[in-house]
Amino acid sequence: MRRVAVTGIGIVSPLGNNAADVWQQARAGRSGIRRLQTPFAHHLHAAIAATVDCDEALATDTLQSRLRDRFSQLALYAARQAVAGARQPLDGADRARTGVFVGTGMGGTHTMDSGYQTLYGAQSDRINPFTILMGMHNAAAAWIGIEHGLRGPNLTYSTACSSSAVAIGEAWMRVACGQLEVAIAGGAEAPLSPGSMKAWEALRTVATVDADDASASCRPFAKNRSGMVLGEGAAMLVLEPWDRALARGARVFGEVLGYGVSNDASHITRPSVEGQAAAMRAALQSAGLQAQQVDAINAHGTGTLANDSCETAAIRAVFGAHADRVPISATKAMHGHLLGAAGAVECVLALLAMEHGVALPTMHLQQPDPDCDLDYVPNQARDGVAARVMLSNSFAFGGTNAVLALRGG
CATH class of the missing domain: 3.40.47.10 (Thiolase/Chalcone synthase)
Structure with missing residues (x-):
């Protein structure tokens, strides 16, 4: 088994839209959880979430962008960062031995929710003809593969809250055993649609809103914890053999052991x-x-x-x-x-x-x-x-x- 280096990191999250900003916010203990200002917030018992602030960066009006749900847009944003930060990790690589491994629990939730609202709420048959392509769980991985011309394994894992850890682990195994030269691995989620948030509330796992400070509503390991707070975002890693990373002078962020x-x-x-x-x-x-x-x-x-x-x-x-x-x-x-x-x-x-x-x-x-x-x-x-x-x-x-x-x- 070969050593596997992490040479690229891309992240878009409630704490920031790049690794440096995310680190500063996390180091300072600042929360990305806030009260929702969306039109459907009044329908929620706990109108809080951890939201991403990058709409301007995602707002590209092209045919391809109109074929992507928010979770795919976030995934592509993070993957571009990771590849750029890894400093040409794909140069000289056999594209048939480069892979994409993405985890998502809910896939294109916004797209599917919108389709149901059109069909059942508005009683209309005018469903977006791209609903299936936008909503399918493997869409994010597919778009990453298309954008970077990666012809190796393109795999999506959906194991709820462990999805992206599974994706990274499975990618690590393929790089470590020599099957792949390079892998982009991580996860993306955009679950903050009206239907999704109401469904999570119905499951009774969502935290109650802290009356004094909504951003403090999620309290892991505390006696007064009351549940989780949904968030959105994506993170992607570039994985490659340790020797290859050193040979091309790449920065190594760490190693998957x-x-x-x-x-x-x-x-x-x-x-x-x-x-x-x-x-x-x-x-x-x-x-x-x-x-x-x-x-x-x-x-x-x-x-x-x-x-x-x-x-x-x-x-x-x-x-x-x-x-x-x-x-x-x-x-x-x-x-x-x-x-x-x-x-x-x-x-x-x-x-x-x-x-x-x-x-x-x-x-x-x-x-x-x-x-x-x-x-x-x-x-x-x-x-x-x-x-x-x-x-x-x-x-x-x-x-x-x-x-x-x-x-x-």
């Missing part, structure tokens, strides 16, 4: 300690690591009652006494839950945290929960954390758990 995946096989929504622990152990085994070699963790940390206590127990089950010495960051408190794109965004933040020697804060953790008793870096970033190896956890409805093992650059 391994990847573990497991299935709860017990309940469609309820997480399990056994399933989460199995994914972490599989990631360690894949990377050839012992638990004591892990310096930090980016937690799944949704802010829901069930997940956070379960994840705490799973970390303890894997790390034993070492769990008390591992700083754990739950960044969804700031950028919200990007569902299928969450794993990719958090992978980016983990790589940046190691680069800067900082443990990112778990914000809004004023009330500790006795059932969540690990070091969650509460409310303020911690400098001087010499983390070389991190795990990034992604757990999902449906039971697919995915964990990435990462090393800093």
Whole structure:
């Protein structure tokens, strides 16, 4: 198995539209969660979300742009950044051995919601003729492949909230085993349509709005946590063999060491300690690591009652006494839950945290929960954390758990 370097990072998120801005916001503990000002906000019990502010950058009036749902636009935006930042990673590459791996939980939600409103709300038959092409889950990956002329595997993974961690892990395996020269891997999600947000509310997993500060509504691992806050965005990585990256003088942001995946096989929504622990152990085994070699963790940390206590127990089950010495960051408190794109965004933040020697804060953790008793870096970033190896956890409805093992650059 070859070492696999991360040589490009692209991100568009509630914390900013490039890696530098996202890092500054996360380091400062600023939240991208805000009250919604959309026309349908009055229909929501909790009219908050973590939104992306890049509409001007996405507003290109071409035939192709009119064929793309918002999630595809966000994915392309992030992929362009990643490729540009990797400094010509495709030059000299065999395009038949370059691949695209994208995770999304909900695909073209805006397009599908609009079609239903036309058909059932307006009682009209004038459905957008491109609805299927815009709404299909593999549209984002397809557009990335088309734009960059990548003729290798073009694969989309939809495993709910672990989708993009699975995409990165699957891409890593193909580069590591020699099947591919280069891969673009990550995730994209744009779930903030009226129908989607009402459906999530109906599931009773969405946080109540903090009366004093709406931006503090997501409180992972806190005793007074009430649920998750939906977010939108995309993050993409360029992966290539370590030796190739060094030979062409590329900047290396870090390394994907391994990847573990497991299935709860017990309940469609309820997480399990056994399933989460199995994914972490599989990631360690894949990377050839012992638990004591892990310096930090980016937690799944949704802010829901069930997940956070379960994840705490799973970390303890894997790390034993070492769990008390591992700083754990739950960044969804700031950028919200990007569902299928969450794993990719958090992978980016983990790589940046190691680069800067900082443990990112778990914000809004004023009330500790006795059932969540690990070091969650509460409310303020911690400098001087010499983390070389991190795990990034992604757990999902449906039971697919995915964990990435990462090393800093």
